[in-house]
Amino acid sequence: MNADDPVLLLDLENLGTAQFRPRPLRARLEALLAAAGEVHHAVAAYARSDATEGDPLASLLAELRIAPLRVPPGPDAAELALLSHARRIHADGGRIFLVGSADGRFAELAALGRIELLVWDGQPVAAKLADVAHRVHRLARPTATSTEDTGDREQPGLEPTPPIMPTLAPTAPEPRCATTPLTRQLLAALTTGIGIAAGQRLFNALLARTTR
Missing domain, CATH: 1.20.5 (Single alpha-helices involved in coiled-coils or other helix-helix interfaces)
Incomplete structure:
Protein backbone atom coordinates (compact mmCIF):
# COMPACT_ATOMS: atom_id res chain seq x y z
CA MET A 1 0.00 0.00 0.00
CA ASN A 2 1.05 3.62 -0.47
CA ALA A 3 2.28 5.79 2.36
CA ASP A 4 -0.52 8.29 1.81
CA ASP A 5 -3.30 5.68 2.01
CA PRO A 6 -5.07 6.30 5.33
CA VAL A 7 -6.36 3.43 7.44
CA LEU A 8 -9.33 3.79 9.77
CA LEU A 9 -8.98 2.09 13.17
CA LEU A 10 -12.17 1.98 15.26
CA ASP A 11 -12.20 1.13 18.94
CA LEU A 12 -15.93 0.45 19.27
CA GLU A 13 -16.01 0.21 23.03
CA ASN A 14 -14.22 3.52 23.50
CA LEU A 15 -16.56 5.16 21.00
CA GLY A 16 -19.55 3.87 22.90
CA THR A 17 -20.92 1.92 19.95
CA ALA A 18 -20.33 -1.71 20.87
CA GLN A 19 -23.51 -2.06 22.94
CA PHE A 20 -25.90 -0.04 20.83
CA ARG A 21 -28.86 -1.46 19.00
CA PRO A 22 -28.56 -1.86 15.23
CA ARG A 23 -30.10 1.45 14.11
CA PRO A 24 -28.09 3.89 16.31
CA LEU A 25 -24.97 1.78 15.86
CA ARG A 26 -25.32 2.02 12.09
CA ALA A 27 -25.89 5.78 12.34
CA ARG A 28 -22.72 6.29 14.38
CA LEU A 29 -20.60 4.07 12.18
CA GLU A 30 -21.83 5.85 9.06
CA ALA A 31 -20.95 9.19 10.67
CA LEU A 32 -17.42 7.94 11.37
CA LEU A 33 -17.01 6.65 7.83
CA ALA A 34 -18.23 9.93 6.36
CA ALA A 35 -15.80 11.90 8.51
CA ALA A 36 -12.89 9.66 7.56
CA GLY A 37 -13.53 10.06 3.85
CA GLU A 38 -11.73 7.81 1.39
CA VAL A 39 -9.55 5.28 3.19
CA HIS A 40 -7.57 2.22 2.17
CA HIS A 41 -9.67 0.13 4.55
CA ALA A 42 -11.43 0.30 7.89
CA VAL A 43 -11.21 -2.15 10.78
CA ALA A 44 -13.20 -2.19 14.04
CA ALA A 45 -12.11 -4.03 17.17
CA TYR A 46 -14.42 -5.16 19.95
CA ALA A 47 -14.41 -7.76 22.68
CA ARG A 48 -16.87 -10.69 22.70
CA SER A 49 -16.94 -13.88 24.68
CA ASP A 50 -16.91 -17.15 22.76
CA ALA A 51 -20.08 -18.05 24.67
CA THR A 52 -21.95 -15.26 22.89
CA GLU A 53 -24.50 -16.72 20.54
CA GLY A 54 -24.09 -15.31 17.07
CA ASP A 55 -22.47 -12.00 16.27
CA PRO A 56 -24.90 -9.48 14.74
CA LEU A 57 -22.27 -6.77 15.22
CA ALA A 58 -19.91 -8.53 12.82
CA SER A 59 -22.71 -8.77 10.25
CA LEU A 60 -23.45 -5.04 10.52
CA LEU A 61 -19.76 -4.16 10.17
CA ALA A 62 -19.51 -6.34 7.09
CA GLU A 63 -22.50 -4.54 5.53
CA LEU A 64 -20.68 -1.24 6.00
CA ARG A 65 -17.43 -2.69 4.60
CA ILE A 66 -15.66 -2.46 7.95
CA ALA A 67 -13.49 -5.46 8.78
CA PRO A 68 -14.61 -6.89 12.14
CA LEU A 69 -11.78 -7.64 14.54
CA ARG A 70 -13.31 -9.67 17.37
CA VAL A 71 -11.12 -10.37 20.39
CA PRO A 72 -11.68 -12.17 23.72
CA PRO A 73 -12.55 -9.89 26.65
CA GLY A 74 -9.52 -8.63 28.54
CA PRO A 75 -7.70 -5.47 29.64
CA ASP A 76 -7.16 -3.23 26.58
CA ALA A 77 -7.95 -6.19 24.33
CA ALA A 78 -9.48 -4.13 21.51
CA GLU A 79 -6.78 -1.45 21.68
CA LEU A 80 -3.98 -4.01 21.56
CA ALA A 81 -5.58 -5.73 18.56
CA LEU A 82 -5.80 -2.44 16.66
CA LEU A 83 -2.19 -1.54 17.51
CA SER A 84 -1.06 -4.93 16.22
CA HIS A 85 -2.97 -4.33 12.99
CA ALA A 86 -1.42 -0.87 12.66
CA ARG A 87 2.05 -2.34 12.92
CA ARG A 88 1.29 -4.73 10.08
CA ILE A 89 0.03 -1.81 7.99
CA HIS A 90 3.20 0.12 8.79
CA ALA A 91 5.26 -2.84 7.65
CA ASP A 92 3.36 -2.74 4.34
CA GLY A 93 4.11 0.96 3.89
CA GLY A 94 1.11 2.64 5.56
CA ARG A 95 1.84 5.88 7.41
CA ILE A 96 -1.51 7.58 8.07
CA PHE A 97 -3.80 6.33 10.83
CA LEU A 98 -7.28 7.66 11.48
CA VAL A 99 -8.15 6.52 14.98
CA GLY A 100 -11.68 6.33 16.30
CA SER A 101 -10.77 6.33 19.96
CA ALA A 102 -9.70 8.63 22.78
CA ASP A 103 -7.70 5.97 24.62
CA GLY A 104 -4.15 6.91 25.55
CA ARG A 105 -2.79 3.55 24.34
CA PHE A 106 -2.98 4.82 20.77
CA ALA A 107 -0.25 7.36 21.49
CA GLU A 108 2.09 4.51 20.50
CA LEU A 109 1.07 5.10 16.88
CA ALA A 110 3.14 8.29 16.87
CA ALA A 111 6.18 6.13 16.18
CA LEU A 112 4.52 4.73 13.04
CA GLY A 113 3.33 7.86 11.28
CA ARG A 114 0.58 10.49 11.29
CA ILE A 115 -2.31 10.20 13.75
CA GLU A 116 -5.70 11.84 13.31
CA LEU A 117 -8.45 11.30 15.86
CA LEU A 118 -12.19 10.88 15.29
CA VAL A 119 -14.05 11.46 18.56
CA TRP A 120 -17.48 12.69 19.60
CA ASP A 121 -18.23 16.20 20.77
CA GLY A 122 -17.56 16.41 24.48
CA GLN A 123 -15.64 13.12 24.61
CA PRO A 124 -12.48 13.54 26.72
CA VAL A 125 -9.23 12.58 25.01
CA ALA A 126 -6.29 11.17 26.93
CA ALA A 127 -3.66 13.88 27.32
CA LYS A 128 -0.77 11.82 25.95
CA LEU A 129 -2.83 10.94 22.86
CA ALA A 130 -3.90 14.54 22.29
CA ASP A 131 -0.25 15.60 22.52
CA VAL A 132 0.87 13.40 19.62
CA ALA A 133 -2.23 13.65 17.42
CA HIS A 134 -1.76 15.77 14.31
CA ARG A 135 -5.47 16.58 14.18
CA VAL A 136 -8.58 15.94 16.25
CA HIS A 137 -11.92 15.70 14.44
CA ARG A 138 -14.90 16.34 16.71
CA LEU A 139 -18.08 14.71 15.44
CA ALA A 140 -21.66 15.40 16.47
CA ARG A 141 -23.39 12.35 17.84
CA PRO A 142 -26.10 11.25 15.38
CA THR A 143 -29.58 12.04 16.62
CA ALA A 144 -30.87 8.64 15.45
CA THR A 145 -29.72 7.22 18.81
CA SER A 146 -32.54 8.90 20.68
CA THR A 147 -35.23 6.79 18.99
CA GLU A 148 -33.39 3.49 19.27
CA ASP A 149 -32.20 3.93 22.86
CA THR A 150 -35.80 4.29 23.97
CA GLY A 151 -36.77 0.97 22.44
CA ASP A 152 -37.18 2.10 18.86
CA ARG A 153 -40.88 2.34 19.37
CA GLU A 154 -42.83 4.48 17.01
CA GLN A 155 -45.21 6.92 18.55
CA PRO A 156 -48.77 5.93 17.75
CA GLY A 157 -50.19 8.18 15.11
CA LEU A 158 -53.51 9.88 15.43
CA GLU A 159 -56.34 8.30 13.55
CA PRO A 160 -57.39 10.49 10.66
CA THR A 161 -60.51 12.42 11.45
CA PRO A 162 -63.25 11.51 9.00
CA PRO A 163 -64.56 14.47 7.02
CA ILE A 164 -67.69 16.01 8.39
CA MET A 165 -70.39 15.70 5.76
CA PRO A 166 -73.11 18.34 5.75
CA THR A 167 -76.43 16.95 6.86
CA LEU A 168 -79.64 18.14 5.33
CA ALA A 169 -82.62 18.88 7.56
CA PRO A 170 -85.35 16.32 7.01
CA THR A 171 -87.94 17.57 4.57
CA ALA A 172 -91.36 17.91 6.15
CA PRO A 173 -93.92 15.77 4.34
CA GLU A 174 -96.55 17.61 2.39
CA PRO A 175 -99.80 17.84 4.32
CA ARG A 176 -102.35 15.32 3.26
CA CYS A 177 -106.03 15.16 4.05
Whole structure:
Protein backbone atom coordinates (compact mmCIF):
# COMPACT_ATOMS: atom_id res chain seq x y z
CA MET A 1 0.00 0.00 0.00
CA ASN A 2 1.05 3.62 -0.47
CA ALA A 3 2.28 5.79 2.36
CA ASP A 4 -0.52 8.29 1.81
CA ASP A 5 -3.30 5.68 2.01
CA PRO A 6 -5.07 6.30 5.33
CA VAL A 7 -6.36 3.43 7.44
CA LEU A 8 -9.33 3.79 9.77
CA LEU A 9 -8.98 2.09 13.17
CA LEU A 10 -12.17 1.98 15.26
CA ASP A 11 -12.20 1.13 18.94
CA LEU A 12 -15.93 0.45 19.27
CA GLU A 13 -16.01 0.21 23.03
CA ASN A 14 -14.22 3.52 23.50
CA LEU A 15 -16.56 5.16 21.00
CA GLY A 16 -19.55 3.87 22.90
CA THR A 17 -20.92 1.92 19.95
CA ALA A 18 -20.33 -1.71 20.87
CA GLN A 19 -23.51 -2.06 22.94
CA PHE A 20 -25.90 -0.04 20.83
CA ARG A 21 -28.86 -1.46 19.00
CA PRO A 22 -28.56 -1.86 15.23
CA ARG A 23 -30.10 1.45 14.11
CA PRO A 24 -28.09 3.89 16.31
CA LEU A 25 -24.97 1.78 15.86
CA ARG A 26 -25.32 2.02 12.09
CA ALA A 27 -25.89 5.78 12.34
CA ARG A 28 -22.72 6.29 14.38
CA LEU A 29 -20.60 4.07 12.18
CA GLU A 30 -21.83 5.85 9.06
CA ALA A 31 -20.95 9.19 10.67
CA LEU A 32 -17.42 7.94 11.37
CA LEU A 33 -17.01 6.65 7.83
CA ALA A 34 -18.23 9.93 6.36
CA ALA A 35 -15.80 11.90 8.51
CA ALA A 36 -12.89 9.66 7.56
CA GLY A 37 -13.53 10.06 3.85
CA GLU A 38 -11.73 7.81 1.39
CA VAL A 39 -9.55 5.28 3.19
CA HIS A 40 -7.57 2.22 2.17
CA HIS A 41 -9.67 0.13 4.55
CA ALA A 42 -11.43 0.30 7.89
CA VAL A 43 -11.21 -2.15 10.78
CA ALA A 44 -13.20 -2.19 14.04
CA ALA A 45 -12.11 -4.03 17.17
CA TYR A 46 -14.42 -5.16 19.95
CA ALA A 47 -14.41 -7.76 22.68
CA ARG A 48 -16.87 -10.69 22.70
CA SER A 49 -16.94 -13.88 24.68
CA ASP A 50 -16.91 -17.15 22.76
CA ALA A 51 -20.08 -18.05 24.67
CA THR A 52 -21.95 -15.26 22.89
CA GLU A 53 -24.50 -16.72 20.54
CA GLY A 54 -24.09 -15.31 17.07
CA ASP A 55 -22.47 -12.00 16.27
CA PRO A 56 -24.90 -9.48 14.74
CA LEU A 57 -22.27 -6.77 15.22
CA ALA A 58 -19.91 -8.53 12.82
CA SER A 59 -22.71 -8.77 10.25
CA LEU A 60 -23.45 -5.04 10.52
CA LEU A 61 -19.76 -4.16 10.17
CA ALA A 62 -19.51 -6.34 7.09
CA GLU A 63 -22.50 -4.54 5.53
CA LEU A 64 -20.68 -1.24 6.00
CA ARG A 65 -17.43 -2.69 4.60
CA ILE A 66 -15.66 -2.46 7.95
CA ALA A 67 -13.49 -5.46 8.78
CA PRO A 68 -14.61 -6.89 12.14
CA LEU A 69 -11.78 -7.64 14.54
CA ARG A 70 -13.31 -9.67 17.37
CA VAL A 71 -11.12 -10.37 20.39
CA PRO A 72 -11.68 -12.17 23.72
CA PRO A 73 -12.55 -9.89 26.65
CA GLY A 74 -9.52 -8.63 28.54
CA PRO A 75 -7.70 -5.47 29.64
CA ASP A 76 -7.16 -3.23 26.58
CA ALA A 77 -7.95 -6.19 24.33
CA ALA A 78 -9.48 -4.13 21.51
CA GLU A 79 -6.78 -1.45 21.68
CA LEU A 80 -3.98 -4.01 21.56
CA ALA A 81 -5.58 -5.73 18.56
CA LEU A 82 -5.80 -2.44 16.66
CA LEU A 83 -2.19 -1.54 17.51
CA SER A 84 -1.06 -4.93 16.22
CA HIS A 85 -2.97 -4.33 12.99
CA ALA A 86 -1.42 -0.87 12.66
CA ARG A 87 2.05 -2.34 12.92
CA ARG A 88 1.29 -4.73 10.08
CA ILE A 89 0.03 -1.81 7.99
CA HIS A 90 3.20 0.12 8.79
CA ALA A 91 5.26 -2.84 7.65
CA ASP A 92 3.36 -2.74 4.34
CA GLY A 93 4.11 0.96 3.89
CA GLY A 94 1.11 2.64 5.56
CA ARG A 95 1.84 5.88 7.41
CA ILE A 96 -1.51 7.58 8.07
CA PHE A 97 -3.80 6.33 10.83
CA LEU A 98 -7.28 7.66 11.48
CA VAL A 99 -8.15 6.52 14.98
CA GLY A 100 -11.68 6.33 16.30
CA SER A 101 -10.77 6.33 19.96
CA ALA A 102 -9.70 8.63 22.78
CA ASP A 103 -7.70 5.97 24.62
CA GLY A 104 -4.15 6.91 25.55
CA ARG A 105 -2.79 3.55 24.34
CA PHE A 106 -2.98 4.82 20.77
CA ALA A 107 -0.25 7.36 21.49
CA GLU A 108 2.09 4.51 20.50
CA LEU A 109 1.07 5.10 16.88
CA ALA A 110 3.14 8.29 16.87
CA ALA A 111 6.18 6.13 16.18
CA LEU A 112 4.52 4.73 13.04
CA GLY A 113 3.33 7.86 11.28
CA ARG A 114 0.58 10.49 11.29
CA ILE A 115 -2.31 10.20 13.75
CA GLU A 116 -5.70 11.84 13.31
CA LEU A 117 -8.45 11.30 15.86
CA LEU A 118 -12.19 10.88 15.29
CA VAL A 119 -14.05 11.46 18.56
CA TRP A 120 -17.48 12.69 19.60
CA ASP A 121 -18.23 16.20 20.77
CA GLY A 122 -17.56 16.41 24.48
CA GLN A 123 -15.64 13.12 24.61
CA PRO A 124 -12.48 13.54 26.72
CA VAL A 125 -9.23 12.58 25.01
CA ALA A 126 -6.29 11.17 26.93
CA ALA A 127 -3.66 13.88 27.32
CA LYS A 128 -0.77 11.82 25.95
CA LEU A 129 -2.83 10.94 22.86
CA ALA A 130 -3.90 14.54 22.29
CA ASP A 131 -0.25 15.60 22.52
CA VAL A 132 0.87 13.40 19.62
CA ALA A 133 -2.23 13.65 17.42
CA HIS A 134 -1.76 15.77 14.31
CA ARG A 135 -5.47 16.58 14.18
CA VAL A 136 -8.58 15.94 16.25
CA HIS A 137 -11.92 15.70 14.44
CA ARG A 138 -14.90 16.34 16.71
CA LEU A 139 -18.08 14.71 15.44
CA ALA A 140 -21.66 15.40 16.47
CA ARG A 141 -23.39 12.35 17.84
CA PRO A 142 -26.10 11.25 15.38
CA THR A 143 -29.58 12.04 16.62
CA ALA A 144 -30.87 8.64 15.45
CA THR A 145 -29.72 7.22 18.81
CA SER A 146 -32.54 8.90 20.68
CA THR A 147 -35.23 6.79 18.99
CA GLU A 148 -33.39 3.49 19.27
CA ASP A 149 -32.20 3.93 22.86
CA THR A 150 -35.80 4.29 23.97
CA GLY A 151 -36.77 0.97 22.44
CA ASP A 152 -37.18 2.10 18.86
CA ARG A 153 -40.88 2.34 19.37
CA GLU A 154 -42.83 4.48 17.01
CA GLN A 155 -45.21 6.92 18.55
CA PRO A 156 -48.77 5.93 17.75
CA GLY A 157 -50.19 8.18 15.11
CA LEU A 158 -53.51 9.88 15.43
CA GLU A 159 -56.34 8.30 13.55
CA PRO A 160 -57.39 10.49 10.66
CA THR A 161 -60.51 12.42 11.45
CA PRO A 162 -63.25 11.51 9.00
CA PRO A 163 -64.56 14.47 7.02
CA ILE A 164 -67.69 16.01 8.39
CA MET A 165 -70.39 15.70 5.76
CA PRO A 166 -73.11 18.34 5.75
CA THR A 167 -76.43 16.95 6.86
CA LEU A 168 -79.64 18.14 5.33
CA ALA A 169 -82.62 18.88 7.56
CA PRO A 170 -85.35 16.32 7.01
CA THR A 171 -87.94 17.57 4.57
CA ALA A 172 -91.36 17.91 6.15
CA PRO A 173 -93.92 15.77 4.34
CA GLU A 174 -96.55 17.61 2.39
CA PRO A 175 -99.80 17.84 4.32
CA ARG A 176 -102.35 15.32 3.26
CA CYS A 177 -106.03 15.16 4.05
CA ALA A 178 -106.88 12.49 6.47
CA THR A 179 -109.30 10.03 4.94
CA THR A 180 -111.06 7.97 7.52
CA PRO A 181 -113.90 5.54 6.61
CA LEU A 182 -116.48 8.07 7.87
CA THR A 183 -115.19 10.90 5.69
CA ARG A 184 -115.09 8.61 2.69
CA GLN A 185 -118.75 7.76 3.26
CA LEU A 186 -119.67 11.44 3.64
CA LEU A 187 -117.84 12.34 0.45
CA ALA A 188 -119.61 9.54 -1.42
CA ALA A 189 -122.98 10.62 -0.08
CA LEU A 190 -122.32 14.23 -0.93
CA THR A 191 -121.29 13.29 -4.44
CA THR A 192 -124.37 11.16 -4.84
CA GLY A 193 -126.60 13.91 -3.45
CA ILE A 194 -125.17 16.48 -5.81
CA GLY A 195 -125.79 14.13 -8.73
CA ILE A 196 -129.40 13.45 -7.71
CA ALA A 197 -130.12 17.16 -7.25
CA ALA A 198 -128.66 17.97 -10.64
CA GLY A 199 -130.69 15.20 -12.23
CA GLN A 200 -133.90 16.37 -10.55
CA ARG A 201 -133.37 19.92 -11.81
CA LEU A 202 -132.78 18.67 -15.34
CA PHE A 203 -135.94 16.53 -15.17
CA ASN A 204 -138.08 19.45 -13.93
CA ALA A 205 -136.75 21.67 -16.71
CA LEU A 206 -137.62 19.14 -19.39
CA LEU A 207 -141.08 18.56 -17.89
CA ALA A 208 -141.83 22.26 -17.89
CA ARG A 209 -141.00 22.50 -21.61
CA THR A 210 -143.27 19.67 -22.55
CA THR A 211 -146.29 21.11 -20.69
CA ARG A 212 -146.14 24.44 -22.40
